[in-house]
Amino acid sequence: MEFFATASSQLSPDQLQARVTGPKLAELCASIDRVLEWSDTQxxxxxxxxxxxxxxxxxxxxxxxxxxxxxxPNALAWTITAAPEGTLIHCTINRSEHDPDFIESIKDFVADWVEGLRNDSQ
Known part of the structure; x- marks a missing residue:
């Protein structure tokens, strides 16, 4: 399954790569409570x-x-990319169907990224 949203921020690819780092994940997405550890080298x-x-x-x-x-278990992955219309958030799982509550939680996750990126670019 795929989930898409666009944040109204106009960040360049270099800006995204510099700003959206592992240590900042919890600051940028309300669905991520905390970063427990991070290795910059890895x-x-x-x-x-x-x-x-x-x-x-x-x-x-x-x-x-x-x-x-x-x-x-669902191979969740997400990308954040610069696009002409804003910043695109694309999230995927390796299932074609899933429990409605889980699907709703992924939609919330993507919406939290939209909000966090919008707030970060202001």
Whole structure:
């Protein structure tokens, strides 16, 4: 399943890559309660979020960044990229169907990213 949203921020790819770092995840997304640890050399760490505690990896990609939760049973991943209309948040899981409550929580997660990026760019 895929989930999309666009934040009204006009950040360049370089700005996104500089601002959206592992240590700032909890500041930028209300669905992420805290960053438990982060290694800048590995660009990976551990977070506690609305679904529990997970390892997370950050990767620079063309026009933005990608985060993955390698141990997540749904292989949740999200990208944040610069686009002409704003900043695109794209979140995926490896299921074509899922429990409605879980789907709603992913929509909330994406909406929290929209809000956090909008607040960060002001």
């Amino acid at each position: 660009d990976a760490g551990e977070i506690y979020c609305l679904w529990g505690q997970f390892r997370v990896r950050r990767e620079r990609i063309r026009d933005g960044i990608r985060f993955t939760l390698p141990g997540c």
